[in-house]
Amino acid sequence: MQDDLARCKAAVSACFDTVLAPLGTMPVEEGMRYALDGGKRLRAFLVMEGAALHGIAPAQSVWAAAAIEALHAYSLVHDDLPCMDDDDLRRGQPTVHKRWDEATAVLVGDALQTLAFELLTRPELGVSSQIRVELIASLARSSGVQGMVLGQAQDIAAETSATPLSLEEITVLQGNKTGALIEWSARAGAIMAGADPEPLGTYARALGLAFQIQDDILDVEGDVEKTGKAVGKDADAGKATFVSLLGLEGAKTRARSLVDEACAALSPYGTRAEPLRDVARFVISRET
Amino acid sequence: MQDDLARCKAAVSACFDTVLAPLGTMPVEEGMRYALDGGKRLRAFLVMEGAALHGIAPAQSVWAAAAIEALHAYSLVHDDLPCMDDDDLRRGQPTVHKRWDEATAVLVGDALQTLAFELLTRPELGVSSQIRVELIASLARSSGVQGMVLGQAQDIAAETSATPLSLEEITVLQGNKTGALIEWSARAGAIMAGADPEPLGTYARALGLAFQIQDDILDVEGDVEKTGKAVGKDADAGKATFVSLLGLEGAKTRARSLVDEACAALSPYGTRAEPLRDVARFVISRET
Numbered sequence: 001m002q003d004d005l006a007r008c009k010a011a012v013s014a015c016f017d018t019v020l021a022p023l024g025t026m027p028v029e030e031g032m033r034y035a036l037d038g039g040k041r042l043r044a045f046l047v048m049e050g051a052a053l054h055g056i057a058p059a060q061s062v063w064a065a066a067a068i069e070a071l072h073a074y075s076l077v078h079d080d081l082p083c084m085d086d087d088d089l090r091r092g093q094p095t096v097h098k099r100w101d102e103a104t105a106v107l108v109g110d111a112l113q114t115l116a117f118e119l120l121t122r123p124e125l126g127v128s129s130q131i132r133v134e135l136i137a138s139l140a141r142s143s144g145v146q147g148m149v150l151g152q153a154q155d156i157a158a159e160t161s162a163t164p165l166s167l168e169e170i171t172v173l174q175g176n177k178t179g180a181l182i183e184w185s186a187r188a189g190a191i192m193a194g195a196d197p198e199p200l201g202t203y204a205r206a207l208g209l210a211f212q213i214q215d216d217i218l219d220v221e222g223d224v225e226k227t228g229k230a231v232g233k234d235a236d237a238g239k240a241t242f243v244s245l246l247g248l249e250g251a252k253t254r255a256r257s258l259v260d261e262a263c264a265a266l267s268p269y270g271t272r273a274e275p276l277r278d279v280a281r282f283v284i285s286r287e288t
Numbered sequence: 289m290q291d292d293l294a295r296c297k298a299a300v301s302a303c304f305d306t307v308l309a310p311l312g313t314m315p316v317e318e319g320m321r322y323a324l325d326g327g328k329r330l331r332a333f334l335v336m337e338g339a340a341l342h343g344i345a346p347a348q349s350v351w352a353a354a355a356i357e358a359l360h361a362y363s364l365v366h367d368d369l370p371c372m373d374d375d376d377l378r379r380g381q382p383t384v385h386k387r388w389d390e391a392t393a394v395l396v397g398d399a400l401q402t403l404a405f406e407l408l409t410r411p412e413l414g415v416s417s418q419i420r421v422e423l424i425a426s427l428a429r430s431s432g433v434q435g436m437v438l439g440q441a442q443d444i445a446a447e448t449s450a451t452p453l454s455l456e457e458i459t460v461l462q463g464n465k466t467g468a469l470i471e472w473s474a475r476a477g478a479i480m481a482g483a484d485p486e487p488l489g490t491y492a493r494a495l496g497l498a499f500q501i502q503d504d505i506l507d508v509e510g511d512v513e514k515t516g517k518a519v520g521k522d523a524d525a526g527k528a529t530f531v532s533l534l535g536l537e538g539a540k541t542r543a544r545s546l547v548d549e550a551c552a553a554l555s556p557y558g559t560r561a562e563p564l565r566d567v568a569r570f571v572i573s574r575e576t
Contacts, residue, residue: 145316
């Protein structure tokens with residue numbers, strides 16, 4: 001998997017180099033380059049592996065991979081703003097509003113969202129216009145006020161609420177906030193091929209939840225040096241998390257069983273889906 | 289023109305009612321309704337009139353009109369933020385971050401941008417997938433870091449620059465900041481019909497510049513009661529404007545000659561384009 005992931009990272013970076021080359025050196029333009037640099041590229045990997053399972057070439061799927069990474073990067077830049085999570089560090093580096101300023105961070109996030117949709121219109125994607133429209137419509141549904149943005153709003157509401165969230169509520173919240181984009185990523189390749197995206201959708205819903213549970217575990221057990229961001233924030237804030245609701249061991253057990261579910265959903269693909277199973281196992285073993 | 293404009297406003301409102309009906313009552317959802325309510329709907333009118341000139345029914349073009357109004361609304365909500373223009377009033381009402389808070393305003397803007405792209409994927413638009421992709425790609429180009437966002441960044445850079453902008457620089461800046469979306473609006477109907485959008489593009493470039501010159505004139509001559517926003521801000525900030533560069537009379541003369549240019553560009557459409565000529569004349573006579 002590490003080789004595949006490295007290839008995916010290199011392909012996405014090359015894609016962004018092409019797209020960003022015509023831009024100048026204003027703060028908003030440099031800020032876009034900065035925000036698109038690095039990261040685990042988990043979502044890109046899901047896109048490219050899901051596409052490979054359906055015979056779509058990497059030279060095509062990398063454009064959808066870049067689109068979801070641009071959308072993810074926009075959400076992080078805005079999430080880190082002082083009025084949102086107020087984070088100074090991201091991937092061990094100053095966040096965009098710390099490196100430049102808040103106005104630049106707002107514009108960088110705005111432009112990255114636009115870029116995400118623009119990337120899905122690029123000829124290099126090599127799919128029919130009908131499929132492009134399907135990818136664009138589903139990305140909008142997954143990321144807008146009925147998807148990711150709704151999850152962010154629910155997260156903010158939970159912080160100021162007198163009663164902590166229940167397990168069911170936090171599962172819905174995370175399904176919106178992070179799950180929807182992970183699901184889009186996993187389904188995109190099947191959609192590009194005109195195939196049934198449901199097995200990959202089932203895989204992604206379990207994976208996304210496992211990913212979020214591991215995030216909560218890392219917030220308690222993580223090492224600031226490795227995660228590159230502040231730890232213990234959620235616990236300090238008295239927020240309900242999967243760890244506060246299930247206990248540390250209970251959260252780990254739940255994450256493991258979700259990974260098993262995710263892997264099982266890939267059975268129609270047999271051993272060819274092994275890299276996606278590796279990703280699922282990686283998600284709960286990661287330290288960052 | 290007033291009848292046509294009223295019909296356009298009502299159609300766009302009905303469209304937003306349909307789209308917003310499934311949403312709940314969280315601040316981000318109420319904030320979207322609030323930000324989409326009201327306004328001159330100039331961009332929507334350009335879309336629907338341009339479409340009518342090419343035989344596209346209002347029931348179709350209203351979805352493209354709603355898309356550009358959602359995109360415009362996103363830009364206003366983010367522009368009004370304390371870290372950007374720091375405006376407390378918009379259309380005579382508290383801005384979104386004053387009515388709710390900054391986090392809500394960031395999310396409302398983000399979700400409105402997503403909504404803009406989503407609206408162009410709606411079946412009701414009734415055009416081929418190829419034309420949808422063309423509309424989406426051109427909206428992304430017009431609004432992203434090579435269009436509107438670039439103009440906003442240039443505006444911020446100008447504020448902190450030691451040397452005021454030249455007439456050429458301010459014309460480029462405004463062409464990006466407000467001109468690109470006005471041009472998209474005017475061209476959209478021709479694109480929907482598969483016709484040549486250039487006459488409407490020429491019209492829109494002149495119109496957009498006249499519009500911005502009038503904005504600068506209103507900043508000097510305007511009435512806070514009528515404009516519904518603070519006046520004299522640019523002059524107080526020592527910013528270069530069309531009025532500071534051309535003088536008040538010079539700016540008025542230039543705006544009038546741009547309106548003549550805009551009207552002349554519509555000659556291929558004969559008298560059927562009279563509502564669009566009326567808009568151009570309205571733009572420089574408006575008091576808000």
